[in-house]
Amino acid sequence: EPEVTQTPSHQVTQMGQEVILRCVPISNHLYFYWYRQILGQKVEFLVSFYNNEISEKSEIFDDQFSVERPDGSNFTLKIRSTKLEDSAMYFCAVDRVAGGRETQYFGPGTRLLVL
Amino acid sequence: KQEVTQIPAALSVPEGENLVLNCSFTDSAIYNLQWFRQDPGKGLTSLLLIQSSQREQTSGRLNASLDKSSGRSTLYIAASQPGDSATYLCAVGPTGNQFYFGTGTSLTVIP
Numbered sequence: 001e002p003e004v005t006q007t008p009s010h011q012v013t014q015m016g017q018e019v020i021l022r023c024v025p026i027s028n029h030l031y032f033y034w035y036r037q038i039l040g041q042k043v044e045f046l047v048s049f050y051n052n053e054i055s056e057k058s059e060i061f062d063d064q065f066s067v068e069r070p071d072g073s074n075f076t077l078k079i080r081s082t083k084l085e086d087s088a089m090y091f092c093a094v095d096r097v098a099g100g101r102e103t104q105y106f107g108p109g110t111r112l113l114v115l
Numbered sequence: 116k117q118e119v120t121q122i123p124a125a126l127s128v129p130e131g132e133n134l135v136l137n138c139s140f141t142d143s144a145i146y147n148l149q150w151f152r153q154d155p156g157k158g159l160t161s162l163l164l165i166q167s168s169q170r171e172q173t174s175g176r177l178n179a180s181l182d183k184s185s186g187r188s189t190l191y192i193a194a195s196q197p198g199d200s201a202t203y204l205c206a207v208g209p210t211g212n213q214f215y216f217g218t219g220t221s222l223t224v225i226p
Contacts, residue, residue, distance in 0.1 A: 033212065043159070043204065045213035056212040091159065093214075103147055104214060108158035 003027065003105035004094045012113045016081050021110045023075040023092030031095035032075040033104055034067065036060070036088040043091065049075065082114045117142045121205055121217035128195055129225050136190040136220045138205030143183050150179050150190050151204040153219070159204065163190070195224045 007022045023032065034046040047057040049067050064086075066078045079086055089111050093104040118141045128134050138148070147166045151159040163172045163179040165188070171180040178191040192199060202221045208214035 031212070035214075042218050043206070043214075043216040045215075048212035058213070089158070103149070103164060104209065106151075106159045106161070111156070 003029070004092055004107040006090075006092050006107040006110050008110060009108070010111045010113075012115065013082055015084055015114055019079050019082055019112060021077045021079075021090050021092075021112070023077075023094075023107060025073070025075070025094050029094040031055075031104075032067075032069075033093040034077045035091040035093060035106075037091065037109075038085075038088045046077070079112075082112075084114050087112060087114045117145075117207060117215040119205060119207055119215045119217040121203075121220050123220055124218065125221040125223075127223040127225060130195060130197060132195050132224075133191070133193050134195055134222070136192070136203050136205075136222070138188040138190070138207075138217055140186045140188075140205075140207045140215070143186050145183065145207045146209055147207075148179075148181055148188050149206045149214070150177075150188075151206060153202045153204055155202075162203075192222075195222075197224045197226045200224050 003026050005024045013019050032049040035043050036046055037043045045058050047061045047067055048055045064080050069075050089109045091109045092107040120139045122137045145167055149164045150162045152162055153159055162177055163174055165172045165179055165181040167183055176193040181188045200223050202219040204219045205217045206214045
């Protein structure tokens with residue numbers, strides 16, 4: 001049983017356009033994370049989110065990126081003005097249902113292609 | 116900063132062979148280590164999770180070991196099958212909030 005789903009599964013966009021990727025947790029979770037994987041490269045951490053605030057972010061997570069929980073349930077990653085190099089698989093992850101941070105469950109990913 | 120290395124980068128074996136994938140990490144202060152499978156263009160399928168207090172975990176034909184003090188983990192696959200062909204990723208953490216991933220081992224099992 002998946003802990004988290006992601007929508008859309010695939011998205012194609014033009015350079016300069018805004019995209020919003022969504023993460024839908026199945027159960028109540030406290031911590032949310034975004035990772036990305038550029039084709040052929042490592043999965044890299046982008047940001048973590050707890051209690052409606054960013055708790056940690058990497059150097060990749062610049063001003064073009066933002067995260068929020070607009071309805072208290074879904075968790076979104078917004079890229080304001082996409083660049084070609086934003087093309088990647090984006091994974092959402094959530095913490096254990098019990099609220100511990102001991103591990104993270106990863107969603108199926110959204111494949112973003114920027115043309 | 117945690118660095119995770121996986122060796123070999125690619126492996127090709129005939130069906131039925133037993134094989135070992137290796138993962139090493141530089142900072143032994145980890146909570147746990149996960150092995151994932153990733154098929155081309157697909158997401159991450161969690162295979163095994165080893166807590167830092169554990170030495171190994173088993174699931175079917177898979178066995179993962181963890182030696183935290185030496186910064187090493189191995190994934191053992193018994194009696195490999197063509198359906199095992201995929202990329203296998205090792206991830207350690209969390210350190211702070213993030214998991215650190217290796218670049219993976221691409222496995223091909225030849226029928």
